Each structure stands twice: as C-alpha cells, then as structure tokens.
Amino acid sequence: MLKIENLQASVDDKSILKGLNLTVKSGEVHAIMGPNGAGKSTLANIIAGKEEYDVTKGIIELNGEDISELSPEERAHNGVFLSFQYPVEIPGVSVTNFIKTSINETRKAKGLEDMPAKDMLKMIREKSELLEIDRKFLSRSLNEGFSGGEKKRNEIFQMAMLEPKLAILDETDSGLDIDALRIVANGVNKLKSKDNAVIVITHYQRLLDYIVPDFVHVLHDGKIVKTGDASLALELEAKGYDWIKEEISA
Amino acid sequence: MDLKEKIVSSYVAFEDGVNINSDIHEIRTEAFQNFEKLGFPSKKLEAWKYTSLNSILKEDYSIFPNKEKIISLAEVKKYFIHDIDTYKIVFIDGKYSSFLSETTHDNIDVCLMSSALTKKKYKPIIENYFNKVAKQDNLTSLNTAFSKEGAYVHIPKNTEVEKPIQIINFTTGEESATMLQPRNLIVVDQNAHVQIIERHQSLTNNAVLTNVVTEIFADRHSTVDFYKIQNDYIEASLVDNTFVEQQSNSVVSVHTFSFGGNITRNNLNFFQKGEHIDSILKGITIIEGKQHVDHHTLVHHIEPNCESHQDYKGIYDERSTGVFNGKVIVEKEAQKTNAYQKNNNILMNNKSTINAKPQLEIFADDVKCSHGCTIGQLDEQALFYMQQRGIPKKEAKALLMYAFANTVLESVKIPEVKERITKLIAKKLNVNIGFNI
Numbered sequence: 080m081l082k083i084e085n086l087q088a089s090v091d092d093k094s095i096l097k098g099l100n101l102t103v104k105s106g107e108v109h110a111i112m113g114p115n116g117a118g119k120s121t122l123a124n125i126i127a128g129k130e131e132y133d134v135t136k137g138i139i140e141l142n143g144e145d146i147s148e149l150s151p152e153e154r155a156h157n158g159v160f161l162s163f164q165y166p167v168e169i170p171g172v173s174v175t176n177f178i179k180t181s182i183n184e185t186r187k188a189k190g191l192e193d194m195p196a197k198d199m200l201k202m203i204r205e206k207s208e209l210l211e212i213d214r215k216f217l218s219r220s221l222n223e224g225f226s227g228g229e230k231k232r233n234e235i236f237q238m239a240m241l242e243p244k245l246a247i248l249d250e251t252d253s254g255l256d257i258d259a260l261r262i263v264a265n266g267v268n269k270l271k272s273k274d275n276a277v278i279v280i281t282h283y284q285r286l287l288d289y290i291v292p293d294f295v296h297v298l299h300d301g302k303i304v305k306t307g308d309a310s311l312a313l314e315l316e317a318k319g320y321d322w323i324k325e326e327i328s329a
Numbered sequence: 330m331d332l333k334e335k336i337v338s339s340y341v342a343f344e345d346g347v348n349i350n351s352d353i354h355e356i357r358t359e360a361f362q363n364f365e366k367l368g369f370p371s372k373k374l375e376a377w378k379y380t381s382l383n384s385i386l387k388e389d390y391s392i393f394p395n396k397e398k399i400i401s402l403a404e405v406k407k408y409f410i411h412d413i414d415t416y417k418i419v420f421i422d423g424k425y426s427s428f429l430s431e432t433t434h435d436n437i438d439v440c441l442m443s444s445a446l447t448k449k450k451y452k453p454i455i456e457n458y459f460n461k462v463a464k465q466d467n468l469t470s471l472n473t474a475f476s477k478e479g480a481y482v483h484i485p486k487n488t489e490v491e492k493p494i495q496i497i498n499f500t501t502g503e504e505s506a507t508m509l510q511p512r513n514l515i516v517v518d519q520n521a522h523v524q525i526i527e528r529h530q531s532l533t534n535n536a537v538l539t540n541v542v543t544e545i546f547a548d549r550h551s552t553v554d555f556y557k558i559q560n561d562y563i564e565a566s567l568v569d570n571t572f573v574e575q576q577s578n579s580v581v582s583v584h585t586f587s588f589g590g591n592i593t594r595n596n597l598n599f600f601q602k603g604e605h606i607d608s609i610l611k612g613i614t615i616i617e618g619k620q621h622v623d624h625h626t627l628v629h630h631i632e633p634n635c636e637s638h639q640d641y642k643g644i645y646d647e648r649s650t651g652v653f654n655g656k657v658i659v660e661k662e663a664q665k666t667n668a669y670q671k672n673n674n675i676l677m678n679n680k681s682t683i684n685a686k687p688q689l690e691i692f693a694d695d696v697k698c699s700h701g702c703t704i705g706q707l708d709e710q711a712l713f714y715m716q717q718r719g720i721p722k723k724e725a726k727a728l729l730m731y732a733f734a735n736t737v738l739e740s741v742k743i744p745e746v747k748e749r750i751t752k753l754i755a756k757k758l759n760v761n762i763g764f765n766i
Contacts, residue, residue: 127713127717128716128717129713130713131709150716150721150722151713151716151717152716152717152719152720152721152722152725154717155716155717155718155719156719159717160717161717163714163717166714167708167710167711167714169711169714169715169728169729169732170732171731171732171733171735171736172728172729172732177715177718178718180720180724180728181715181718181719181720182719184719184720184721184724185719188719188721237718241718241719
C-alpha cells in the first residue's frame with residue numbers, strides 16, 4: 080500500500096524528517112507515536128501533499144506508484160485521506176455540499192459521472208448513522224462553531240463517505256471525550272477492511288484501546304526509532320518517551 | 330475636440346428633438362450650464378481620487394446614435410432573466426425597442442420616460458419627482474441635460490407588483506463608440522411593492538460609455554428591491570448614479586453585482602426622509618485583468634429610528650482595482666439610528682489593489698454605527714483542506730470565494746436572479762461546480 084524510504088524533509092530550511100522509513104500493507108493498522116515536535120504531523124502532511132514542505136530526499140509510493148510529485152487533490156483521488164488535527168472552518172459551505180463536491184470531484188477525476196442524488200442521500204444517511212451524527216448538523220457550515228468532538232466526528236464521517244485506501248488519522252483523539260472517542264473509533268473499525276490501511280498518529284495510548292494497531296512505531300527526531308506491536312504503546316504509556324531517547328543515545 | 334467640447338457643441342442638435350418650451354427643458358438647460366461649468370470629474374476631486382475617467386474620455390463617442398438596429402430576441406435572450414414572467418423596458422442604442430419590451434398601463438405604469446416627460450397625464454408625477462433627489466454634480470448634470478429616454482415606473486398605493494420589471498439597455502456597437510445617458514424614474518406609492526432588475530449590455534466590443542441616472546422614490550410602507558447586474562464587455566464603461574428617497578417605514582434594497590466592464594463607478598445615494606426606514610446596500614465585485622470597480626455609497630440618516638445595512642464583498646485578481654467609499658451621515662435629529670457597514674475584500678495576488686474608505690459623520694449621540702473593513706487573501710490552510718478532500722485547487726478557490734460572497738446573495742429575493750448570479754460567479758471563476766449551498 081504505502082512505502083516510504085529514507086524520507087527527508089524540511090520547512091523554512093529547518094530539517095524535520097531525517098531519513099524516515101515506513102511500509103504499510105493493505106489490511107494493516109499502524110500507530111505512530113512520539114513526543115511533541117518529533118515530526119508526526121509533518122509526516123502526515125507530507126504524505127497528503129502539503130506544498131509548504133520541501134521533500135529533499137526519499138520516495139513515497141502508493142500502491143507501487145511514486146506520488147511525491149502529485150498535487151494534494153491527485154493524492155486524494157488515489158485514495159489518500161488525512162483526518163486533520165485541526166479541521167478548517169469554512170463558513171458558507173455546508174457539510175453536505177462540501178462532501179457532495181468532494182465525492183463528485185473525485186469521481187470526475189476517475190472519469191465517472193456525478194453520483195446520483197438518490198445514492199448520495201442514502202450514503203449520507205448510512206454514514207451519518209454510523210457516526211451518530213445529527214442530520215441537522217449536515218446543513219451547518221463546515222466546522223464553523225463545531226466543538227472539538229464534532230469536528231473530529233465530521234472528519235471521520237467524510238472518511239466514511241470517501242472510502243479511502245489509506246487513511247491517516249492525525250491526533251483524531253485530541254479534544255474527544257470518552258463517548259465521542261468510542262463513536263469515532265467504532266466508525267474507523269467498521270470501515271477497516273483487508274483492502275485499506277490506517278495510520279493512527281497519537282500522543283496517547285487511549286485511542287489504541289479501541290483501534291488496535293498491528294504495529295506501533297515511535298517517531299523521534301525525524302526518524303522511526305522503534306517498532307513493536309500493540310504492547311509497545313502500553314509500555315510508552317507507562318514509562319513515557321525518555322527511556323527510548325536514552326536507548327537511542329546509548 | 331475633447332469630449333466635453335463635443336458634448337457642449339452637440340447640445341443644439343439635441344434640442345431639435347425635444348420641446349424646448351417646456352418646464353423639463355428648463356431643468357435640462359440648467360443642468361447643461363452646470364455641466365458646462367463643471368466638466369468631467371478629475372482625480373483632483375476627493376470623490377474621484379481613486380477613479381480616473383481619462384482613458385475612456387479619449388474615445389470619439391457618437392452622442393446620438395442614429396442608425397436603428399433591429400436585434401432578434403434569440404441574440405439577446407441570455408441577457409434577460411427569461412425563466413420567469415417579467416415586464417420589460419428595453420432600449421437599443423438608447424432607443425426604445427417595442428419588440429423586445431413588455432410594458433403596461435394596467436393599474437401600474439411601466440413605460441417610457443419619453444412619454445412621461447411629454448404627456449399630460451404624467452405631469453403631476455414628473456413635477457413632483459423628476460430631478461428632485463438627483464444631485465447637481467457633474468455627471469448627474471450631464472445626464473439631466475440630455476434626459477429624454479429611459480424607464481418610467483409608477484406603482485400606485487397598495488399595489489403588490491407580481492412580476493419583476495427588467496430594464497435593459499443594449500448597445501449594438503454599430504457606432505465605433507457610443508455614449509448613452511439613460512434616465513430612469515421609479516415612483517412607488519404608499520404600501521406598494523416592486524422588484525426591478527437593471528442591466529446595461531453591449532453586444533460587440535466597441536467602446537461604450539453609459540452615464541445613467543436613476544431616481545427612486547419610496548413612499549410610506551413601500552418596499553423596493555433593486556438588482557443591478559453589471560457584466561458587460563471589457564470595452565464598456567458605466568457610471569451609475571442612483572438616488573433613493575425613502576419615506577417612513579419603507580424598505581429599499583439595492584444589490585449591485587459587478588463582474589464585467591472596463592471602468593464601473595457606482596454612485597449609490599440614500600436619503601431617509603422619515604422614521605423606521607430600512608436601507609439595504611449590498612454588492613459583490615469579482616474582477617480581473619485591468620478592470621476597475623468603484624462603489625461610492627452614501628446613506629443620509631435624517632430622521633430618528635432608522636436603519637441602514639451595507640455589505641460589500643470584493644474579489645480582485647490580476648491587476649484589477651477596486652474602490653469602496655462608504656459614507657454614512659447621521660444628523661443630530663436622527664437618534665436611535667442603527668447603521669452597519671461591512672466591506673470585505675480578497676486580493677488574489679500582489680498586483681491587485683483595493684482602496685477602502687469608510688466615512689462616518691455622526692452628529693447624534695444615541696446611535697449604533699459600526700463599520701468593518703477587511704482585506705485578505707484566500708486561506709491557504711482551507712485550500713489544502715479542500716484539496717485533501719479531492720477538490721482541485723481551482724474549484725477549491727472558487728468554492729471559498731463563493732462562500733465569501735454568499736452573505737450578499739442570501740438577501741436576493743428573486744430565486745431566478747440568485748441562480749443567475751450564482752451561474753455568473755461560476756462562469757467568472759471559470760469553474761463548473763454546483764454552488765447550491
């Protein structure tokens with residue numbers, strides 16, 4: 080699914096990723112953990128194609144195809160989805176119209192006709208039920224005045240609508256209370272299949288109680304310094320990150 | 330010969346076509362003298378500091394287009410709001426086109442200024458209203474001097490006009506350059522309601538300069554909704570002088586949509602002559618290239634307990650320039666005035682310009698007046714967010730711009746007009762997406 084080799088990237092001449100390797104196969108869930116400033120969000124943004132980062136070295140392949148020169152929308156059309164840590168408020172554009180435009184632009188890129196309105200409605204109904212979203216919420220301006228939890232739930236709703244191949248959840252758990260966390264995690268789990276993959280970026284182990292990862296990676300100073308199974312997350316929760324830093328410098 | 334000289338020396342020829350022994354002609358000749366004295370406005374005048382007409386005054390305009398040209402409905406249908414039933418007052422090169430028009434005298438008068446200015450039955454209205462609210466400035470005077478043709482609308486009291494009225498001025502481009510002076514008068518009596526759509530449209534890319542004056546009188550408890558669609562060829566320039574006089578409890582809204590044309594100057598003036606009046610001034614400007622749009626608004630709060638709401642949105646690309654000069658005067662007697670003014674602008678690059686100038690002159694002490702002016706760029710993070718969801722950058726930009734302008738569209742009361750404007754915006758932004766938000 081995703082292959083990243085020796086990825087090096089900087090922003091404003093400040094080096095952030097320093098030779099990162101990561102391979103994610105279909106059907107897998109990977110968690111990326113690490114202290115603040117390790118480069119977790121940078122990695123997510125670079126995979127999604129944000130232009131302000133300079134990728135100085137390395138490759139990013141999605142299903143065998145180099146995507147590093149593609150625009151963010153082309154990557155999205157190829158199945159990359161990023162759930163934003165801070166979803167943007169867009170006053171004047173309703174949730175429904177946004178997701179319609181999003182789906183139809185993706186279909187257009189694939190040479191497909193617009194989704195018939197009836198199918199769209201059915202899909203919106205199903206997916207909003209899955210995420211326990213109030214219908215009234217769908218006519219509101221995108222993210223405007225949404226609580227932190229509503230924003231995150233809305234991100235996963237969009238993910239459910241777009242059915243991506245590779246979903247990156249950037250700190251989706253931050254700002255969620257325990258009920259919202261359960262709903263969001265439940266949504267993600269229901270969308271999981273052998274044909275797609277999920278990367279969960281998080282500070283805390285909490286979300287991983289619900290979305291159980293196959294692999295846990297520790298990102299530190301622009302590199303993945305340790306990889307383990309779900310138990311590594313528990314260990315990090317108990318011991319913090321300092322022992323890893325010590326292990327590296329040792 | 331410069332344009333002013335040409336105009337001045339053409340006046341005798343103009344007089345051949347009108348009754349010079351009339352009260353109206355007294356008004357005309359007085360205005361003529363005024364224009365002769367003042368000439369065209371230059372940048373030295375404070376009100377014209379950011380808008381220069383020099384480049385368009387060089388053209389050799391034909392002042393009396395003579396050749397009558399027939400145009401077929403098929404040629405121009407797209408410029409009408411044609412999916413609803415409307416009254417139409419249509420002019421081709423300044424001359425009335427009965428073929429394209431649909432006027433009426435059935436209870437209401439939707440007809441021609443040339444009739445109103447000459448026929449006896451209109452005399453009381455003309456005496457009461459013609460040139461009564463129009464300012465005596467240079468370009469208004471020029472129009473008054475040549476006032477002869479245009480739209481005349483009179484809605485008697487307690488009449489709700491079911492069909493909107495379209496006033497359309499076509500220029501055929503038969504002459505290499507055409508100058509027009511349309512003169513409109515709209516009189517809406519007590520408790521009456523009317524909706525009007527105005528458009529100036531050239532049909533070729535020959536130069537056009539239109540200097541239009543519209544006077545609107547809204548009597549007590551009346552409602553007037555006026556929509557101006559400005560989407561002309563890049564060779565066409567427009568000076569729109571609109572004067573609105575409102576009596577107690579009237580509501581008048583003017584929406585101005587400026588997407589096309591070369592130089593467009595909108596002088597929009599509201600005078601509140603009663604209490605509990607609401608004046609609504611809204612506009613969307615989307616321009617590029619070297620286009621220039623100048624909104625000069627004035628709201629004069631004279632009596633207490635009135636409101637005014639201004640909301641102008643502008644999007645400027647390439648080397649285009651915009652001006653927003655919004656003046657609000659609140660007289661000492663006009664206590665409990667609520668005057669709101671908003672002017673938000675997006676500059677798409679570093680070569681486009683906006684000159685924004687709110688002017689508030691408040692002499693009353695118990696009022697609520699606010700003005701907010703912003704100038705910004707499109708939010709890069711919002712663009713990335715939308716692109717990440719598969720919306721291409723161009724469409725993402727268009728969607729953000731549409732959303733930005735949408736507060737102005739919300740108050741458009743004729744759905745077909747709203748739809749047309751939405752389509753024009755999509756066309757202007759060169760995208761094919763549904764904005765039905």
